[in-house]
Amino acid sequence: MEHSDVDPTAQVEDRDYEAALRPKRLTEFEGQPRVREQLGLVLDAARHRGTSPDHVLLSGPPGLGKTTLAMIIAAELGVNLRISSGPAIQHAGDLAAILSGLDEGEVLFLDEIHRLSRPAEEMLYLAMEDFRVDVIVGKGPGATAIPIELPPFTLVGATTRAGLLPGPLRDRFGFTAQLDFYDAADLAGIVAGSAAKLGVPIDSHSQGEIARRSRGTPRIANRLLRRVRDFSQVKGHPEVTRDVARAALELYEVDERGLDRLDRAVLDVLTRLFDGGPVGLSTLALSVGEEIETVAEVAEPFLIREGLLVRTPRGRVATRAGYAHLGRRPPAANPALFD
Numbered sequence: 001m002e003h004s005d006v007d008p009t010a011q012v013e014d015r016d017y018e019a020a021l022r023p024k025r026l027t028e029f030e031g032q033p034r035v036r037e038q039l040g041l042v043l044d045a046a047r048h049r050g051t052s053p054d055h056v057l058l059s060g061p062p063g064l065g066k067t068t069l070a071m072i073i074a075a076e077l078g079v080n081l082r083i084s085s086g087p088a089i090q091h092a093g094d095l096a097a098i099l100s101g102l103d104e105g106e107v108l109f110l111d112e113i114h115r116l117s118r119p120a121e122e123m124l125y126l127a128m129e130d131f132r133v134d135v136i137v138g139k140g141p142g143a144t145a146i147p148i149e150l151p152p153f154t155l156v157g158a159t160t161r162a163g164l165l166p167g168p169l170r171d172r173f174g175f176t177a178q179l180d181f182y183d184a185a186d187l188a189g190i191v192a193g194s195a196a197k198l199g200v201p202i203d204s205h206s207q208g209e210i211a212r213r214s215r216g217t218p219r220i221a222n223r224l225l226r227r228v229r230d231f232s233q234v235k236g237h238p239e240v241t242r243d244v245a246r247a248a249l250e251l252y253e254v255d256e257r258g259l260d261r262l263d264r265a266v267l268d269v270l271t272r273l274f275d276g277g278p279v280g281l282s283t284l285a286l287s288v289g290e291e292i293e294t295v296a297e298v299a300e301p302f303l304i305r306e307g308l309l310v311r312t313p314r315g316r317v318a319t320r321a322g323y324a325h326l327g328r329r330p331p332a333a334n335p336a337l338f339d
């Protein structure tokens, strides 16, 4: 079976499900209190002045609520939201078409903004600063730039890698919100809210059980909730209790710390076949039968965050905590192991 984060069918289902569960207003957005307060202020101030707010950059790992916040910004301002993404904009002309189609005050959400092409990025500088684009007509020495005025709009950019954004682009955002992983209490609140929206009777122990296994990520919390709901419905349980939640999560191979099959396979191979490492990423990926990107972008960041694996210049190395998680004893003879 493919890993759930890269399984395309899972993603299609998840999209519908996510849309239904998205909080619509800032007050419904759980957690991230600082971001909520700061953003609330930016929006209130703009409303007061009757102008468009500054451009907003949302940065943070996948599934923490960047798209949700972009939708909330538009809803709070009572304006339309247009959505596109860095990879979808191949040429500067594509961006010019999107920008010149905006109505006054609208919010443009550009996901994965760090993946914009260079010419599109440069066009965006001018659009963000002067509400203007220069469309180049013709080629070579005869080419001329035709300026097109744009109505004031608010750009909401989202990136998983703020560090990859060129300085000039980053500087043109008046407000940057850095989203952090959620704590278990906030995630339990998100699970409770989603369960209520889905009409799933669930006790508070199960909410906590799901929250603890969600890797600090609302998208994962919602996904696990859906699996627990499937399980309890099919098995005929009238309410999700702790035992039901545990049995469901065990069936889906999500352990008490939130590691799934792939995470455990990576740790298992690293400790069993390679004596704890160091071992190169491609060898590791090959050994677990997964794509390099999946191991690098899905499993590894979480294992590193949990202190179970370390990335070194010579390769990936298991930590003593990694061994302990699998119930194994680290080899005394490997000096590369981390505590």
Ligand SMILES: Nc1ncnc2c1ncn2[C@@H]1O[C@H](COP(=O)(O)OP(=O)(O)OP(=O)(O)O)[C@@H](O)[C@H]1O
Pocket (backbone or CB within 6 Å): 017, 018, 019, 021, 022, 023, 028, 029, 030, 031, 061, 062, 063, 064, 065, 066, 067, 068, 069, 190, 218, 219, 222
């Ligand atoms: N603070 C929150 N409160 C309640 N639900 C949330 C919150 N943040 C995210 N969610 C839920 O988690 C899911 C994923 O959120 P969203 O799509 O906004 O993440 P994202 O950061 O844009 O991810 P990606 O970058 O991968 O697109 C949605 O279903 C959303 O409803």
